[in-house]
Amino acid sequence: MAIDLLYFAWVRERMGRAQEVVDLPAEVTTVAALVDWLAARDAGSAAALEDRARLRAAVDQSFVGMDASIAGAREIALFPPVTGG
């Protein structure tokens, strides 16, 4: 199923895009699996997502952990730890 992916801050810069639509294989069921799948796709994505400890995610606009399920998700965002305020 098609899912919207959004990237912010240095994840956006390193991915070279702010968003994309991907068709995920059925076995990709968690955020961590999605990151692995993206990294396996091409060298640019692998480099962009290399620093897993500094990656955060939101599924349908709610912050989640890397082991969170993405079943039924329409929008997944990947970004660094937040630095507002």
Place this chain on the structure above:
Amino acid sequence: MIRIHVSPEPIDIAAEMALAEAAAGAGAVATFTGLVRRDPDEAGAVGTLELEHYPGATEAALRRVAEEAIARWSLGGATIVHRVGPMAPGERIVFVAAASAHRAAALEACAYLIDRLKTDAPFWKRETRGDGEGQWVEARDTDAAAAARWEDR
């Protein structure tokens, strides 16, 4: 009353204060204003700051923080105004206000609003130095600790 506003426009303190003071039952309004630091960078030149956010998700996260503060301290109102886009040293980045019947709740709730928004809302800061070099600001452990102190109270 909850007021959440995320915008590239400069923050108008007088207008925000007037809205905060109009909250039901307000006998006290505590506020916090965050500014772009004027500290010169290593090269001695003053840089600029750029704030990126996640439209929709940022506003929703700020609203949850405001709702939690209102429920916890029975506030009459909570305000979170955050600027995004490029800004210069000395300019306002963020303004929060808590309106309550009495000062203790207003002061505590104001600290809660700014502590939580720093860890719970998707914003990212990028500093550009005088020589044009840009760098994403790293998240600080002290911010996480400041937010966590509200969890066991």
